[in-house]
Amino acid sequence: MAPPRTYRCESIILSYTPLDEADLLVTMYTRDRGKVRAIGKGARRATSKLMGHLEPLTVVQMSMANGRSMDIISQVEVLQSFSELKGDLDGISKGLYLAELVDGFGAEDSPNPNLYQLMIDTLTVLQADTESDMPLRFFEFHLLQVSGLMPELYHCVECRIELEPDAHRFSPNVGGTLCLECNPEDAHLRPLSLRALKVLRLLDRSGIAAASKLTMDDSLASELKSLLSTTVSYWLGKEIRSNSFLERLHNDSLPEVYN
Amino acid sequence: MTQENISGAAPSLARLVQELNRLPGIGPKSAQRLAYYIIRLPDDEAYALADAVTSVKQNIVFCEECQNLTDASPCQVCSDPRRDQTIICVVEDPLDVLAMERTRSFRGLYHVLHGVISPINGIGPDQLRLKELFSRLDRPEVTEMVVATNPTLEGEATAMYIRRHQGRTDLRVTHLARGLPVGGSLEYTDETTLTRAFQGRQEI
Numbered sequence: 001m002a003p004p005r006t007y008r009c010e011s012i013i014l015s016y017t018p019l020d021e022a023d024l025l026v027t028m029y030t031r032d033r034g035k036v037r038a039i040g041k042g043a044r045r046a047t048s049k050l051m052g053h054l055e056p057l058t059v060v061q062m063s064m065a066n067g068r069s070m071d072i073i074s075q076v077e078v079l080q081s082f083s084e085l086k087g088d089l090d091g092i093s094k095g096l097y098l099a100e101l102v103d104g105f106g107a108e109d110s111p112n113p114n115l116y117q118l119m120i121d122t123l124t125v126l127q128a129d130t131e132s133d134m135p136l137r138f139f140e141f142h143l144l145q146v147s148g149l150m151p152e153l154y155h156c157v158e159c160r161i162e163l164e165p166d167a168h169r170f171s172p173n174v175g176g177t178l179c180l181e182c183n184p185e186d187a188h189l190r191p192l193s194l195r196a197l198k199v200l201r202l203l204d205r206s207g208i209a210a211a212s213k214l215t216m217d218d219s220l221a222s223e224l225k226s227l228l229s230t231t232v233s234y235w236l237g238k239e240i241r242s243n244s245f246l247e248r249l250h251n252d253s254l255p256e257v258y259n
Numbered sequence: 260m261t262q263e264n265i266s267g268a269a270p271s272l273a274r275l276v277q278e279l280n281r282l283p284g285i286g287p288k289s290a291q292r293l294a295y296y297i298i299r300l301p302d303d304e305a306y307a308l309a310d311a312v313t314s315v316k317q318n319i320v321f322c323e324e325c326q327n328l329t330d331a332s333p334c335q336v337c338s339d340p341r342r343d344q345t346i347i348c349v350v351e352d353p354l355d356v357l358a359m360e361r362t363r364s365f366r367g368l369y370h371v372l373h374g375v376i377s378p379i380n381g382i383g384p385d386q387l388r389l390k391e392l393f394s395r396l397d398r399p400e401v402t403e404m405v406v407a408t409n410p411t412l413e414g415e416a417t418a419m420y421i422r423r424h425q426g427r428t429d430l431r432v433t434h435l436a437r438g439l440p441v442g443g444s445l446e447y448t449d450e451t452t453l454t455r456a457f458q459g460r461q462e463i
Contacts, residue, residue, distance in 0.1 A: 052449035
């Protein structure tokens with residue numbers, strides 16, 4: 001029997017690029033089909049029924065028609081627009097950071113409902129507090145987990161000894177934490193403080209709501225941010241482009257820079 | 260365009276097809292059609308086309324004021340004394356200036372950013388003409404800035420960034436109204452647009 005020519009899917013819009021005169025090539029992450037790229041015919045026209053429904057970070061229910069090379073978006077209904085998140089510059093920049101990571105880790109024809117739900121949950125928490133960075137740390141950590149790349153936090157990845165409550169070292173290249181006795185040649189090896197290890201274990205065991213309430217001093221926050229974003233970037237195999245804008249906003253004092 | 264596609268064509272024709280094929284939205288078949296159309300053009304029309312391409316590459320510069328593309332800097336709009344010098348409309352691209360001018364409803368000055376902040380594509384504030392904008396905003400005669408970036412996520416992010424980082428407290432910062440397009444349909448309007456349309460409702 002021939003496969004159905006149309007299907008429905010719940011998805012979150014990650015990005016789009018203009019295509020031809022008035023079309024959009026939309027990249028989305030669906031709950032049931034993984035990453036999907038589809039064409040929104042005439043979506044850039046002001047009177048298009050798709051107009052406004054295909055903005056990044058919007059959760060939608062879509063009707064799609066199978067196309068020859070790419071599927072065609074026929075109908076869209078917005079399920080969650082995250083409009084408060086999109087009304088805040090920090091919220092937008094953090095949301096787009098998540099979108100870039102899901103785009104990078106998500107694969108076509110390879111559904112991962114846990115990754116889909118992780119993105120929705122993280123955006124929901126971010127919308128309530130766009131200033132906190134902890135939802136991003138939670139997302140990065142659990143992105144690795146749901147992608148099968150969870151770093152080892154309880155035993156040395158080389159000698160398998162149970163890790164003592166002490167400072168250790170960490171490398172994404174060997175798969176997690178190393179005791180101080182093991183010294184593999186590894187350019188990605190970096191120190192891991194006891195406090196950072198404790199926070200990583202907390203991220204492992206707690207839900208996003210509890211993890212997001214955690215407050216840290218600047219030094220610990222900076223260590224975790226660097227460790228997790230470097231690890232994610234390592235597995236992605238490329239630089240995370242939206243990270244530089246996040247950094248920019250974090251440290252920004254643009255009028256002084258331009259004066 | 261592979262050599263196979265244009266085998267049998269004269270080298271100069273193949274080269275033209277190849278060059279046309281580089282243009283956005285022009286595929287191999289369209290490039291061939293355009294190339295054969297150009298061959299059939301009268302000589303003066305074909306040379307006029309070639310001259311226009313050469314001329315635009317040799318003469319077009321950025322206006323030192325608004326950063327729009329122009330033959331002479333400052334551009335016609337910026338050097339027109341009848342334009343309102345107190346209001347600057349910030350747009351993404353030169354084509355947006357043409358669209359605004361077609362309305363004949365804005366008599367102020369423009370500033371063209373040449374893009375929007377697009378973190379996913381690695382385009383940050385430094386890639387836009389923001390330094391020049393903030394410099395213009397320092398002039399005391401400027402009293403209002405209309406941020407007319409597109410109502411997309413990246414356009415809104417750019418507008419918020421400009422509002423946050425412009426240095427004046429006495430500057431009126433506005434953006435274009437959001438709402439229903441003429442010829443649109445309530446049934447198909449997304450909730451964000453409809454909410455904003457309600458917020459901006461007017462007496463009739």
